[in-house]
Amino acid sequence: MFDPANPREKAFWLPLPHEFVAAIGAVAAQWSYFDMQFDGVTTFLSRSPECEKIANPRPYSFSKRAKLFRNLARLNFENCAPLVEKLSSLSIRAHDLCQKRNVVVHGFWFDSRWADGYITLTSKADGTGDIYSVDLPDVLHLARNIADLRTELVAFIFADCHGESQFATPTEQSVLQEYRRRYPDPPQVLPIPRDPRRVGTPQRPEPFRA
Structure with a gap:
């Protein structure tokens, strides 16, 4: 059975407690989800011919x-x-948040002073980059901040679709509604065209092998 505290579990052979590894994974996963949504909203804002030119x-x-x-x-x-x-x-x-995510996900964790309550992290392995002392609550807080911003992004861009909004004023909602009228959602093509080199389908996903 998988046990991150087991010293034989090589997935956690890093100079930091396994709680940190899980928190770093949360930051990475939250950012990936946010990045996808941010890209989708960018596409939404690129519907006019003028904007499409500069966005591609x-x-x-x-x-x-x-x-x-x-x-x-x-x-x-x-x-x-x-x-x-x-x-x-x-x-x-x-x-x-992206800059902070990059430090946490791509940084070099080199000094596990867990007795002092923090881990030392540098943005470059040769020691020439920024050097931080990082505690576990801050890593988790970063993951939450990314999740909160994703919620705000999606709620704001759809603020005109659900009546009263805490993110947009009635005037801003009207402007967004007018934008949707001028540039409506493109029709959904079904089935979704896919590169034939891609593996798996929603009905039969390809098993992932490490």
């Missing part, structure tokens, strides 16, 4: 995608400054 091809780095997100917000909602400001703020906070 999509930048790889999140820093550039966050900047694109802000540009799309300005182009689409230039007559509603508060809406642009809220979307821009969301993308700036997302970029900040």
Whole structure:
């Protein structure tokens, strides 16, 4: 039976307690989920011909995608400054969380001073990067912050679809409704076209092998 506390369990042979490994996994998984939703909202903001031109091809780095997100917000909602400001703020906070996620997920954990309540982490293995002392509650808090921002992103962009919203004013909701009228959801193509080189289907997923 799987036991992360078992010293023979090689998956946890790292210089930090297994609780940290689980928390880092939560940060990675929450960011992956948020990143997918952020990309979907970017596509939503790219429906006009003008915006579609600047949104494709999509930048790889999140820093550039966050900047694109802000540009799309300005182009689409230039007559509603508060809406642009809220979307821009969301993308700036997302970029900040991305930087912290990168430190936690890609950083080098090299000094497990669990007796002092923290682990030492550096952003570069050769010691030339940033060096942090990290405790477990902060890693978990980062995962929660990412989850909260994802909830805000989805709730805000659909604020016009569910009556009263805590994220958008009635004016902002009207602007979003008008955007949806001008650029409605594209028709869903069924079955979903897939690259024939892809494995598995929703009915018969391919077993994952390590």
